[in-house]
Amino acid sequence: MNVRLYLWQRATAALMVPLVLLHIAVIFYATRNGMTAADILSRTRGSIMWASYYGLFVAAASIHAAIGVRNVLTEWSPLADRRAGRFAIVFGLLLAALGARAVFAVVLS
Amino acid sequence: MLGDLSVSLWRGGKDGCYETYSVPQRESQTVLDVVTFVQRHIDPTLSYRFACRVGVCGSCAMTVNGRPRWTCRTHVAKVAGSGRLEIGPLENLPVIKDLATDMEPFFEKWQKAQGVFAPTKTRHEEIEPIRPDSPARRLADAAIECINCGVCYAACDTVRWNQDYFGPAALTRAWTLLNDERDAGGTARLQAVAAAGGCHSCHSHQSCQELCPQALNPTAAIAGLKRRTTAAYLKGEIKA
Amino acid sequence: MIARGTMHRGSALWIAAMAHRLSGLALAIFLPLHFLALGLAIDGEAKFEGFLRWTDQPPVKFAEGGLVFLLTVHLLGGLRVLVIENLDWHDGQKQLATLAAAISAIIAFFFLARVF
Numbered sequence: 001m002n003v004r005l006y007l008w009q010r011a012t013a014a015l016m017v018p019l020v021l022l023h024i025a026v027i028f029y030a031t032r033n034g035m036t037a038a039d040i041l042s043r044t045r046g047s048i049m050w051a052s053y054y055g056l057f058v059a060a061a062s063i064h065a066a067i068g069v070r071n072v073l074t075e076w077s078p079l080a081d082r083r084a085g086r087f088a089i090v091f092g093l094l095l096a097a098l099g100a101r102a103v104f105a106v107v108l109s
Numbered sequence: 110m111l112g113d114l115s116v117s118l119w120r121g122g123k124d125g126c127y128e129t130y131s132v133p134q135r136e137s138q139t140v141l142d143v144v145t146f147v148q149r150h151i152d153p154t155l156s157y158r159f160a161c162r163v164g165v166c167g168s169c170a171m172t173v174n175g176r177p178r179w180t181c182r183t184h185v186a187k188v189a190g191s192g193r194l195e196i197g198p199l200e201n202l203p204v205i206k207d208l209a210t211d212m213e214p215f216f217e218k219w220q221k222a223q224g225v226f227a228p229t230k231t232r233h234e235e236i237e238p239i240r241p242d243s244p245a246r247r248l249a250d251a252a253i254e255c256i257n258c259g260v261c262y263a264a265c266d267t268v269r270w271n272q273d274y275f276g277p278a279a280l281t282r283a284w285t286l287l288n289d290e291r292d293a294g295g296t297a298r299l300q301a302v303a304a305a306g307g308c309h310s311c312h313s314h315q316s317c318q319e320l321c322p323q324a325l326n327p328t329a330a331i332a333g334l335k336r337r338t339t340a341a342y343l344k345g346e347i348k349a
Numbered sequence: 350m351i352a353r354g355t356m357h358r359g360s361a362l363w364i365a366a367m368a369h370r371l372s373g374l375a376l377a378i379f380l381p382l383h384f385l386a387l388g389l390a391i392d393g394e395a396k397f398e399g400f401l402r403w404t405d406q407p408p409v410k411f412a413e414g415g416l417v418f419l420l421t422v423h424l425l426g427g428l429r430v431l432v433i434e435n436l437d438w439h440d441g442q443k444q445l446a447t448l449a450a451a452i453s454a455i456i457a458f459f460f461l462a463r464v465f
């Protein structure tokens with residue numbers, strides 16, 4: 001962990017504080033009102049707002065999770081730093097790809 | 110009339126084991142008294158370190174019932190609940206023999222973190238006037254009383270998990286020097302503590318702060334380093 | 350193995366740090382699955398709806414409560430770190446850490462209460 005990784009880790013963390021709170025509120029609302037897929041998708045489809053919000057969330061989460069996983073690997077696994085770094089990058093890209101696909105799924109499909 | 114203590118002491122090197130001794134309990138006895146009793150009256154081959162016996166040198170730090178502490182300042186009555194004591198060498202350091210560890214890695218990291226004063230003046234120049242209540246001096250003074258006992262280093266999980274990590278003591282010293290107006294270490298020292306193994310590896314578990322016998326707060330000092338290095342990085346003064 | 354240094358590791362702050370790390374790991378494992386589930390909507394509403402109805406089952410709802418708990422624990426644990434690193438030091442953090450754990454549990458409980 002160096003200053004650059006640290007900065008990205010903490011910055012994405014701070015960014016996600018309001019994003020997570022809103023997400024928890026959204027989930028509470030959706031589950032409480034027993035929303036169906038149709039209800040959800042009718043709100044998200046074509047919505048720039050939801051696309052931006054969740055797009056940003058996916059980007060931040062991918063970076064944050066990747067760096068976090070890198071830390072855990074370097075400290076708790078026998079992997080060398082460079083290998084752990086590479087694994088983390090792959091993991092981050094995987095999350096970003098799956099997340100982008102999910103956003104696409106609810107906004108554009 | 111106090112009974113006997115059952116005392117397990119680590120004997121040998123890395124691949125040693127605990128051996129148990131019976132030590133008479135006394136009033137106001139410290140753990141150091143117990144170890145000394147074993148060496149003087151039971152087994153003269155026991156190796157251990159001490160110097161001042163009064164809590165100012167930090168030499169006698171050992172792991173007592175799972176916690177790193179100064180043995181001269183640990184009363185037996187406080188820790189030997191059921192009359193049992195388990196004493197081992199400090200963790201996270203190579204064991205030389207029995208209760209004595211090799212402190213060299215600890216001090217090597219001190220150097221790596223640049224916990225070394227870099228002078229700016231010679232004896233021929235005016236002495237720098239330092240106000241004791243200046244904000245920087247307050248920060249330095251709050252962290253300066255480290256006597257290198259190694260308790261924080263032994264307690265730190267991140268030291269245990271990450272062999273590159275400089276540890277709380279080395280980083281705290283770097284912090285005091287960064288706040289010392291007379292010191293010229295500046296950017297080079299920030300670069301040193303911003304590298305791999307530096308302050309950013311700290312997860313703020315705060316074991317160091319909880320256990321420091323001098324009541325220092327390495328977690329706070331390291332947080333200060335994180336802020337300074339991040340600011341310097343953003344300004345382009347140091348590199349990742 | 351040398352002496353076990355375990356006593357101080359039961360402290361509230363150490364537990365907070367450990368909970369933060371473990372919840373992060375759990376969320377990292379969960380997240381790809383979450384994205385895959387949402388991706389079902391690509392194939393149309395029906396598949397997504399089918400999945401949502403699957404999640405109506407009590408064991409799944411219970412697991413979702415667990416996820417809300419993990420997310421809240423991770424958020425509050427992360428806030429602890431951000432506060433320590435960026436704001437002035439204050440004593441009494443142990444109590445705050447315990448309070449944070451309690452808040453996480455309460456929020457997760459509310460989630461469960463509302464869906465059952």
